[in-house]
Amino acid sequence: SVFTAPEQLTSTKYDFIVVGAGTAGCVVASRLSENPTVKVLVIEAGVADNTTEADLINIPFLAGQGIGTTIDWNYTTTNQAGLNGRAIPYPRGFVMGGSSSINSMIYFRGPSEDFDRLAAASGDPGWSWENLQRFIFMNERHVAPWNNRSNAGEYDPRAHGHGPLLSSVTADPFELDRRVIQTLSDHPEKYPFNMDLNSGNGLGFGWIQSTVGNGVRSSASRAYLHPALDSRTNIDLLLHTQVTRLISTGAAGSTFTSVEVAQSAGATKFEFTATKEVILSAGSIGTPQILMLSGIGPKNELEALGIISRIDLPDVGANLQDQTILSLQWEAKVETLSSFLSDPAAVNAALAQWTENKTGIAAGTSLVNTIGFLRLPEDSPLLKSGDPAAGSNSAHFEFAFLNTFLPNADQPAPLTGNWVSAAVTLQSPTSRGSLKLRSRSAFEHPIIDPAFYTTSFDIGTVVHAVKALREFFSASAWDGFLGSPFPAVAALNTDEAIEAYARTWATTVKHPVSTAKISKIADKAGVVSPNLLLKGGANGVRVVDASIFPFAVAGYPQAEVYIVAERAAALIKETWSLK
Numbered sequence: 063s064v065f066t067a068p069e070q071l072t073s074t075k076y077d078f079i080v081v082g083a084g085t086a087g088c089v090v091a092s093r094l095s096e097n098p099t100v101k102v103l104v105i106e107a108g109v110a111d112n113t114t115e116a117d118l119i120n121i122p123f124l125a126g127q128g129i130g131t132t133i134d135w136n137y138t139t140t141n142q143a144g145l146n147g148r149a150i151p152y153p154r155g156f157v158m159g160g161s162s163s164i165n166s167m168i169y170f171r172g173p174s175e176d177f178d179r180l181a182a183a184s185g186d187p188g189w190s191w192e193n194l195q196r197f198i199f200m201n202e203r204h205v206a207p208w209n210n211r212s213n214a215g216e217y218d219p220r221a222h223g224h225g226p227l228l229s230s231v232t233a234d235p236f237e238l239d240r241r242v243i244q245t246l247s248d249h250p251e252k253y254p255f256n257m258d259l260n261s262g263n264g265l266g267f268g269w270i271q272s273t274v275g276n277g278v279r280s281s282a283s284r285a286y287l288h289p290a291l292d293s294r295t296n297i298d299l300l301l302h303t304q305v306t307r308l309i310s311t312g313a314a315g316s317t318f319t320s321v322e323v324a325q326s327a328g329a330t331k332f333e334f335t336a337t338k339e340v341i342l343s344a345g346s347i348g349t350p351q352i353l354m355l356s357g358i359g360p361k362n363e364l365e366a367l368g369i370i371s372r373i374d375l376p377d378v379g380a381n382l383q384d385q386t387i388l389s390l391q392w393e394a395k396v397e398t399l400s401s402f403l404s405d406p407a408a409v410n411a412a413l414a415q416w417t418e419n420k421t422g423i424a425a426g427t428s429l430v431n432t433i434g435f436l437r438l439p440e441d442s443p444l445l446k447s448g449d450p451a452a453g454s455n456s457a458h459f460e461f462a463f464l465n466t467f468l469p470n471a472d473q474p475a476p477l478t479g480n481w482v483s484a485a486v487t488l489q490s491p492t493s494r495g496s497l498k499l500r501s502r503s504a505f506e507h508p509i510i511d512p513a514f515y516t517t518s519f520d521i522g523t524v525v526h527a528v529k530a531l532r533e534f535f536s537a538s539a540w541d542g543f544l545g546s547p548f549p550a551v552a553a554l555n556t557d558e559a560i561e562a563y564a565r566t567w568a569t570t571v572k573h574p575v576s577t578a579k580i581s582k583i584a585d586k587a588g589v590v591s592p593n594l595l596l597k598g599g600a601n602g603v604r605v606v607d608a609s610i611f612p613f614a615v616a617g618y619p620q621a622e623v624y625i626v627a628e629r630a631a632a633l634i635k636e637t638w639s640l641k
């Protein structure tokens with residue numbers, strides 16, 4: 063059942079308590095509740111996903127519009143020295159499905175090397191690409207776009223499974239996409255076509271797969287949680303309720319199977335207890351925040367805030383890594399989506415069509431259909447002091463092609479004309495920041511510092527990527543299509559100018575990881591063991607979400623989060639001998 067206040071629940075004891083009904087939490091809760099003898103409680107700070115904001119979640123065309131609304135936590139970073147001192151918005155889903163309900167829906171598992179590196183970093187071969195195949199196939203299922211357009215040759219059926227999460231390629235390729243594909247067939251050595259970026263080979267250019275099925279966003283909530291809530295009596299969901307800390311019990315004070323919750327800063331506190339485990343799936347921001355509020359984290363920092371230190375784990379909140387995105391824009395000589403987007407009547411008609419029968423342009427994937435993952439040249443001076451990518455088949459940067467003007471944050475966009483954009487994303491950053499508590503209050507946002515562009519590798523890679531993008535666009539396939547660059551882009555004639563542009567306009571691509579990172583059993587560093595149980599002698603808590611990744615994931619994290627959550631659920635079932 064679904065509850066909206068703690069006092070509505072008739073039981074305070076469950077077998078498992080899952081904190082956060084986000085991307086990972088929905089998977090874990092759904093898989094655990096497959097066993098009818100197990101009682102699961104999911105506690106979510108945010109709102110239901112069938113509220114007034116439901117369209118922002120469900121309509122693929124509106125992906126991204128949930129940012130800054132009531133389904134966003136609306137965090138902000140610290141002033142970023144690498145971004146000219148700017149503090150930037152840091153969105154996270156505050157809703158069932160978590161960030162999978164507000165994200166840009168790109169489904170990309172990353173290269174096999176990324177998982178193999180996870181296996182090496184944790185010392186557990188179970189995290190390797192090969193050994194995760196079962197869980198990859200349990201998670202996702204490829205479906206045709208809403209209009210049943212043939213997508214043969216745009217994806218590889220052998221790379222796809224039978225899971226509840228739906229993915230599809232675009233229903234409406236643009237002229238822009240045809241030109242991207244033409245560039246690849248004209249220069250296959252330089253720009254290789256990758257028929258399925260989800261096949262484990264994460265380099266090259268291809269068609270984006272998005273978490274869209276039957277014209278609707280496929281979120282973790284829609285794919286996993288709702289079906290469980292609709293069909294089972296052994297799973298409860300408590301909404302609008304924040305876990306404020308884990309309560310330490312046991313003789314040594316190191317067992318954390320009870321949680322304290324409240325609906326607001328001054329509200330009454332309630333306790334719920336898990337007889338087996340608490341699973342923290344509150345995400346890269348929420349999870350370290352809860353751990354630190356519970357006295358689990360860097361001892362000195364916590365004591366300075368008046369929090370009793372229970373488990374000294376200095377890596378809680380440390381190592382925060384994220385990737386950046388930077389948009390560059392050109393005029394187009396043919397009609398692009400810009401004309402459509404600047405015509406409110408056309409947009410409203412498309413939204414009405416979606417409401418009517420989930421078809422039309424609003425039912426398709428997001429504004430990006432084609433994408434490319436590239437590496438720095440082998441002899442790049444940037445690689446002299448090491449390669450931060452997971453291996454030689456993993457990208458350093460990415461191009462995503464958009465059939466309209468994608469403004470950088472706060473950048474004024476032209477109101478007329480036809481435009482296209484390319485977003486340059488830094489894939490393998492070396493900058494690392496941190497997440498710290500601002501105070502002892504669970505209701506105060508933590509201090510989030512991704513430390514963007516604080517290494518010469520990161521800014522140097524972005525400068526290289528912008529030049530590589532311009533080279534890509536100089537191919538003959540773009541003749542008759544690309545017009546003049548937007549003035550700010552036209553002025554990027556030197557490395558210094560590109561660096562200044564990046565520092566002025568880049569923002570987060572919204573992929574924070576590593577604030578509760580996995581490490582080998584014997585490692586002093588790290589926060590969780592290979593089986594995702596908390597380190598430092600703590601009992602009863604497992605962390606299952608994006609915070610466990612030791613490195614920025616190559617590409618787009620949601621797929622990797624789903625895969626980790628599928629295996630985590632299997633590990634938990636194994637621990638407790640559950641089928």
Ligand SMILES: Cc1cc2nc3c(=O)[nH]c(=O)nc-3n(C[C@H](O)[C@H](O)[C@H](O)COP(=O)(O)OP(=O)(O)OC[C@H]3O[C@@H](n4cnc5c(N)ncnc54)[C@H](O)[C@@H]3O)c2cc1C
Binds near residue numbers: 083164304343
């Ligand atoms: C705007 C945006 C666009 C993105 N685009 C893409 C994309 O196109 N492709 C991609 O792969 N990735 C994308 N990402 C990233 C991706 O969505 C996330 O990495 C992934 O969903 C994280 O999953 P998670 O389970 O770790 O956390 P989340 O899905 O964020 O779940 C955490 C949940 O915990 C809840 N919670 C937090 N604290 C508490 C508490 N104290 N008590 C109770 N509940 C709590 C939150 O409300 C949330 O529901 C994007 C992210 C954003 C925000």
